[in-house]
Amino acid sequence: MPNKSIIINYDHCNFKQCIDGVCRAKSACEKKVLKQEAPFEPPYVNTGLCLGCNKCIAECPSKAIEKTR
Ligand code: SF4
Ligand code: SF4
Structure with missing residues (x-):
C-alpha cells in the first residue's frame, strides 16, 4: 500500500473558483x-x-486538499 495520499475535503471544495469548473488540483498532479x-x-x-x-495542495484555491499523513 502506498503510504502517501491526499483526501478532498468536500466541505471546502468549491469548483466555482476553478476556471471552467476544471479542478486545478487535478491539473497540477502529474x-x-x-x-x-x-x-x-x-x-x-x-x-x-x-x-x-x-x-x-498548493494549487487548490479553497484549501480543500488535505494530506492523510
Ligand atoms: S482545485 Fe480545489 S476547489 Fe477546485 S475543484 Fe479542485 S479541490 Fe475543488
Ligand atoms: S499533486 Fe503531488 S501530492 Fe497531490 S495528489 Fe498528485 S502526487 Fe500527490
Missing part, C-alpha cells in the same frame, strides 16, 4: 491521482500513486 468525470463535477481520488509533492 501522477493523475485526482480525477474528475467532467468540468463542474466533484474531483475524487483515483489512485494511490501520490508522491506527496504537495502541488495539488
Whole structure:
C-alpha cells in the first residue's frame, strides 16, 4: 500500500473558483491521482500513486486538499 495520499475535503471544495469548473488540483498532479468525470463535477481520488509533492495542495484555491499523513 502506498503510504502517501491526499483526501478532498468536500466541505471546502468549491469548483466555482476553478476556471471552467476544471479542478486545478487535478491539473497540477502529474501522477493523475485526482480525477474528475467532467468540468463542474466533484474531483475524487483515483489512485494511490501520490508522491506527496504537495502541488495539488498548493494549487487548490479553497484549501480543500488535505494530506492523510
Ligand atoms: S482545485 Fe480545489 S476547489 Fe477546485 S475543484 Fe479542485 S479541490 Fe475543488
Ligand atoms: S501530492 Fe503531488 S502526487 Fe500527490 S495528489 Fe497531490 S499533486 Fe498528485
